[in-house]
Amino acid sequence: MPKMRRHDRAASVEKAWEILENAEFMTLSMMGAEGVPYGVTLSFARVGESLYFHCANQGYKLDSLRKNPAVCATAVRQQRTKAEEFTVAFESAVAFGTACEVTEQEERVRGLLAICKKYAPENPGAGEYVARYPEVSVWRVDVTDISGKIHD
Numbered sequence: 001m002p003k004m005r006r007h008d009r010a011a012s013v014e015k016a017w018e019i020l021e022n023a024e025f026m027t028l029s030m031m032g033a034e035g036v037p038y039g040v041t042l043s044f045a046r047v048g049e050s051l052y053f054h055c056a057n058q059g060y061k062l063d064s065l066r067k068n069p070a071v072c073a074t075a076v077r078q079q080r081t082k083a084e085e086f087t088v089a090f091e092s093a094v095a096f097g098t099a100c101e102v103t104e105q106e107e108r109v110r111g112l113l114a115i116c117k118k119y120a121p122e123n124p125g126a127g128e129y130v131a132r133y134p135e136v137s138v139w140r141v142d143v144t145d146i147s148g149k150i151h152d
Contacts, residue, residue: 010147010148010149011091011093011147011148011149011150012148013146013147013148015148015150016093016094016095016146016147016148017046017049017093017146019075019077019091019092019093019148020046020051020073020075020093020095020146020148021046022077023075023076023077023093024077025041025042025043025044025075026041026042026044026051026053026073026074026075027039027040027041027042027073027074027075028040028041028042028053028061028071028072028073028099028141029071029072029073029074030061030064030065030068030069030070030071030072030099031064031067031068031070032060032064033060033063033064033067038060038061038064040061042055043115043118043119044073044115044118045111045114045115045117045118046114047110047111047114049142049143050097050140050141050142050143051073051095051097051140051141051143052102052111052112052114052115052138052139052140052141053115053138053139053141054111054112054115054136054137054138054139055136055137055139056136056137057135057136057137062101062137065099065101065139066101069098069099069100070096070097070098070099071096071097071098071099071141072094072095072096073094073095073096073097073141073143074092074093074094074095075092075093076090076091076092077090077091077092078090078091089151089152090149090150090151091148091149091150092148092149092150093146093147093148093149094146094147094148094149095141095143095145095146096143096144096145096146097141097142097143097144097145098141098142098144099139099140099141100139100140100142101137101138101139102138102139102140107138107140108138109130111138111140112126112130112133112136112138113126113127113130116129116130
C-alpha cells in the first residue's frame with residue numbers, strides 16, 4: 001500500500017478506524033468497468049473490520065466491483081479552514097480492501113441494520129424499514145490495510 005509522506009501527521013490504526021467509522025460518508029474508489037478510475041460517495045457503516053454499504057441491484061458501480069473487487073475507501077471529518085495559515089485542519093482515513101456482494105440473508109440484514117443505526121440511531125423502526133427493501137444490494141468491504149492522518 002502507498003506510504004504516508006508526512007509521518008508526523010500519522011494517526012494510530014485505532015484512531016484511523018475511529019475516523020472512518022465516525023465519518024458521515026466515504027468515497028469508494030475502484031477501477032471502473034471500462035478500465036478507468038471511478039469513485040463514488042456512499043453512506044456506510046462499520047461492523048468489525050468491514051464496511052457495509054447498500055445500493056441498487058444494477059449499475060456501473062456493481063459492474064465495476066464485479067469485474068475488479070479491489071477498492072480504496074477514504075473519509076474526511078472535522079475539517080475546518082485555517083485561512084490565516086493558508087491550510088485546512090482535518091482528520092482523514094484511507095482503507096484498502098476487497099468488496100464482495102452479500103447474499104446470505106442474515107448478514108444482509110446485519111449490514112443494513114448497522115447502516116440504519118448509524119444514520120438514524122433514535123428511530124426504532126429499522127427492522128421494519130429493512131424488511132420493506134428485500135431487493136436492495138448489500139456489499140461488504142473487507143479491509144486489509146488502513147491508515148489515518150491528522151492535521152491540526
